[in-house]
Amino acid sequence: MSEWVRGTSxxxxxxxxxxxxxxxxxxxxxxxxxxxxxxxxxxxGQDQLTVNSGTFIGRTGSYSSLNGSTHISGLTDGxxxxxxxxxxxxxxxxxxxxxxxxxxPKDKVYFIWRKTDETRKIYSARLQIAGDNKxxxxxxxxxxxxxNISEIGLDIYSTQLDxxxxxxxxxxxxxxxxxxxxxxxxKWQEFPGWTHESINHLAGDPDxxxxxxxxxxxxxTALALTLLAVCRLLxxxxxxxxxxxxxxxxxxxxxxxxxxQLAKQISDSATVFAGLTSDxxxxxxxxxxxxxxxxxxxxxxxxxxxxxxxxxxxSDKSEGHVYPRLxxxxxLLPHNVHNFRRWPPSYHLRPGxxxxxxxxxxxxxxxxxxQSLSWGERKIKARxxxxxxxxxxxxxxxxx
Amino acid sequence: MKVRSEVSTSMPPMNSDVTQIVAGGxxxxxxxxxxxxxxxxxxxxxxxxxxxxxxxxxxxxxGIFIATLLLRVFNSLGISxxxxxxxxxxxxxxxxxxxxxxxxxxxxxxxxEHPKRQSEIELLCIALxxxxxxxxxxxxxxxxxxxxxxxxxxxxxxxxxxxxxxxxGNLVDFVSPTNWLKLSHEEPTYTLGNSAAWNYPITVxxxxxxxxxxxxxxxxxxxxxxxILLSLAIASIIYGHxxxxxxxxxxxxxxxxxxxxxxxxxxxxxxxGYADIWVAGVYTAIGLSIFEWQHTRRNxxxxxxxxxxxxxxxxxxxGIVLSCLSILALILFQLINRTRTAIAxxxxxxxxxxLASWFDTSLxxxxxxxxxxxxxxITISSLGxxxxxxxxxxxxxxxxxxxxMQWNLLWYFLVLTVFLATVRRQKFIMLSADFLLIVLxxxxxxxxxxxxxxxxxxxxxxxxxxxxxxxxxxxxFFIFRAVNLLKGQHAKAETVLAPP
Numbered sequence: 024m025s026e027w028v029r030g031t032s033x034x035x036x037x038x039x040x041x042x043x044x045x046x047x048x049x050x051x052x053x054x055x056x057x058x059x060x061x062x063x064x065x066x067x068g069q070d071q072l073t074v075n076s077g078t079f080i081g082r083t084g085s086y087s088s089l090n091g092s093t094h095i096s097g098l099t100d101g102x103x104x105x106x107x108x109x110x111x112x113x114x115x116x117x118x119x120x121x122x123x124x125x126x127x128p129k130d131k132v133y134f135i136w137r138k139t140d141e142t143r144k145i146y147s148a149r150l151q152i153a154g155d156n157k158x159x160x161x162x163x164x165x166x167x168x169x170x171n172i173s174e175i176g177l178d179i180y181s182t183q184l185d186x187x188x189x190x191x192x193x194x195x196x197x198x199x200x201x202x203x204x205x206x207x208x209x210k211w212q213e214f215p216g217w218t219h220e221s222i223n224h225l226a227g228d229p230d231x232x233x234x235x236x237x238x239x240x241x242x243x244t245a246l247a248l249t250l251l252a253v254c255r256l257l258x259x260x261x262x263x264x265x266x267x268x269x270x271x272x273x274x275x276x277x278x279x280x281x282x283x284q285l286a287k288q289i290s291d292s293a294t295v296f297a298g299l300t301s302d303x304x305x306x307x308x309x310x311x312x313x314x315x316x317x318x319x320x321x322x323x324x325x326x327x328x329x330x331x332x333x334x335x336x337x338s339d340k341s342e343g344h345v346y347p348r349l350x351x352x353x354x355l356l357p358h359n360v361h362n363f364r365r366w367p368p369s370y371h372l373r374p375g376x377x378x379x380x381x382x383x384x385x386x387x388x389x390x391x392x393x394q395s396l397s398w399g400e401r402k403i404k405a406r407x408x409x410x411x412x413x414x415x416x417x418x419x420x421x422x423x
Numbered sequence: 424m425k426v427r428s429e430v431s432t433s434m435p436p437m438n439s440d441v442t443q444i445v446a447g448g449x450x451x452x453x454x455x456x457x458x459x460x461x462x463x464x465x466x467x468x469x470x471x472x473x474x475x476x477x478x479x480x481x482x483x484x485x486g487i488f489i490a491t492l493l494l495r496v497f498n499s500l501g502i503s504x505x506x507x508x509x510x511x512x513x514x515x516x517x518x519x520x521x522x523x524x525x526x527x528x529x530x531x532x533x534x535x536e537h538p539k540r541q542s543e544i545e546l547l548c549i550a551l552x553x554x555x556x557x558x559x560x561x562x563x564x565x566x567x568x569x570x571x572x573x574x575x576x577x578x579x580x581x582x583x584x585x586x587x588x589x590x591x592g593n594l595v596d597f598v599s600p601t602n603w604l605k606l607s608h609e610e611p612t613y614t615l616g617n618s619a620a621w622n623y624p625i626t627v628x629x630x631x632x633x634x635x636x637x638x639x640x641x642x643x644x645x646x647x648x649x650x651i652l653l654s655l656a657i658a659s660i661i662y663g664h665x666x667x668x669x670x671x672x673x674x675x676x677x678x679x680x681x682x683x684x685x686x687x688x689x690x691x692x693x694x695x696g697y698a699d700i701w702v703a704g705v706y707t708a709i710g711l712s713i714f715e716w717q718h719t720r721r722n723x724x725x726x727x728x729x730x731x732x733x734x735x736x737x738x739x740x741x742g743i744v745l746s747c748l749s750i751l752a753l754i755l756f757q758l759i760n761r762t763r764t765a766i767a768x769x770x771x772x773x774x775x776x777x778l779a780s781w782f783d784t785s786l787x788x789x790x791x792x793x794x795x796x797x798x799x800x801i802t803i804s805s806l807g808x809x810x811x812x813x814x815x816x817x818x819x820x821x822x823x824x825x826x827x828m829q830w831n832l833l834w835y836f837l838v839l840t841v842f843l844a845t846v847r848r849q850k851f852i853m854l855s856a857d858f859l860l861i862v863l864x865x866x867x868x869x870x871x872x873x874x875x876x877x878x879x880x881x882x883x884x885x886x887x888x889x890x891x892x893x894x895x896x897x898x899x900f901f902i903f904r905a906v907n908l909l910k911g912q913h914a915k916a917e918t919v920l921a922p923p
Contacts, residue, residue, distance in 0.1 A: 220884070
């Protein structure tokens, strides 16, 4: 027992001491790494500037004011927009803190602004925020957060709101070591959801000059181990409990962050897909238009799987990872699809082959009168089976 | 030709009752698992080098492999993929094996389990790790069951073959997109949206097909239950082997937890359907079975390693290379007592390659196909043509391994362990199959990214992490084995495992 207590105490003490050392070091060295700490200085002498939501004007969407907050309950054409005029020097307030409640994963939220000298342009910064959450972002990571800001706003896009979004307002912050740390912690906790890159490389790695979580933890661990050695709490050549404890504490520190991100993702997925049948899940997914198109073809227009379907698409990368051509092939399973071409393979077509044109292919035209598809000097006989915005299906029937 | 009418007439892919799907999925993994575990148990029972974790871990991999082989056999015999026939064959095989094979006498493990009784704190820590691992498994499983198939290659390369075979009830042919256009016969012949995928090894789609047949569904998350269990099986194998080395239950549990909490492994379970995690699991099984065979010369482990080598070669193209590297490791460890012979063979091999390159040579190797070297162009008919030119991908590899979050601190731990083993003059720790397979795989990965056109997949991070996934579980085993020795405890146990 005493071995455990001694080892654990030494390890924890080293970790704590290293953390304090790092924090003190950060506070001392912050001006070196963040030059804006010197340059910045609030124009009006305030450390922060709070702009309440009540001062914003609703441009689109339905909302009401309650207890000093704006309760957004509906969208107009999929959008809710709130703006107000303001006059502030961008460089005086390079950070923004925002608190929003009730944002769902499918909602896209932006902070937008207009500059005094470029009144026709609107700039935006995406706020990775979901649930009951607050975030601090570094606006000066955008090259457009400069000069005098004349108008600011909150812009929300979604298919529809599930419940009410509560918007309290914005707080513009000066650059101090603490506010920069606040923004870094926000960045570390961000998880923008699964992307098609996630299976290859974890999305959400800190970028734009934010320190890497891994390198930060490695620095902390290395410092703790060095402190242990320096303090002679152990014999250096002996791998003992404190070293193991420090190493695994570092693992668990990162693990907690990953666990939170994963839990957030699971919650987001549940919001969209939980309790749905397979059909409903695909209909609720990002590519629901492709899915519904495929479903219509399969249930109403195509024969039993096996017949050849040649999918044509207007893409420069006929063999590349073009999402719609590949995803539509998946949704059409178990049908027999070839999807590598822009033009019909006239020399290889067989009677009974189907031609599926994804969206439109420029230069490929269908003549209802002649019942033919033509491109350039060439044409083939084809009868239209189904047409929609997503795509059109034709049957190659030369003998009809 | 018998087709499954429910799929052919309606969209979405037809789902039967959820209870039937879940029950079918559970039975679908249980019956092969039982058969696989029985075979492993019978193989290892007399070796004195086995425990329940090893039996269940290897048993899962072997069972799933047998299920896919059964599908191949049914197809070649022209028998339709009926669930009762397939399951009946497995159950019959299991019962026959249990009844007929004379069970060898149980031999107690030659290495005693951790000698010390667990303290309350250790037991508490183990309970905590199990709780954390369970929670993590719940999170990734939740994603598997709730989200429709998401990961790109899953729905582009692997799932389609399974769905088409499920529909037709046999392994319909796939051809290249060019040949597909030229087809003149009426029999359904398919191609895929990735122009190379038609020719990929088929075991992974066969695993999905096996689950489709058992669940009677082509879209339910239950299809990917084997991906969830695979991560557990890898953890189980690692834990089982560490325990055989006399590692304490707490330290072994920590190793298992590190595996189950590595973000990139979580991702490949939560977004299932890729082949890479199977390659990683099977390569780990190869490494650890060769490790046991190297140290104990129990031929049962040699048999298991050969089975796993075959399995690995049917999973994915890189799996074929890893199988070859594993065979090389087996040969090396057969010659381990004849160091001069081993070195002579290596020197001879390198010389042959150089001369072959000089004289533009080619030869045909079974499974691999034609292997040719012409200057800096290497041609392997089953894999393609590779022009060898240097590509500076090192910064991208370092960023993926040491800066991004997907590996937590795994590669730091590996580097630190190798460093400590070196400075403490304990290099013998590295003269083992696990470390050799790590080095061989690492060499292959760095060579492929630095000297072939695969470098483009490093610049965009498309496959760096997937490649390093192959050696991640083995690295965790090595780290814990080495640290356990470097701690100065249980050195005696390892001494028993010194090469004869």
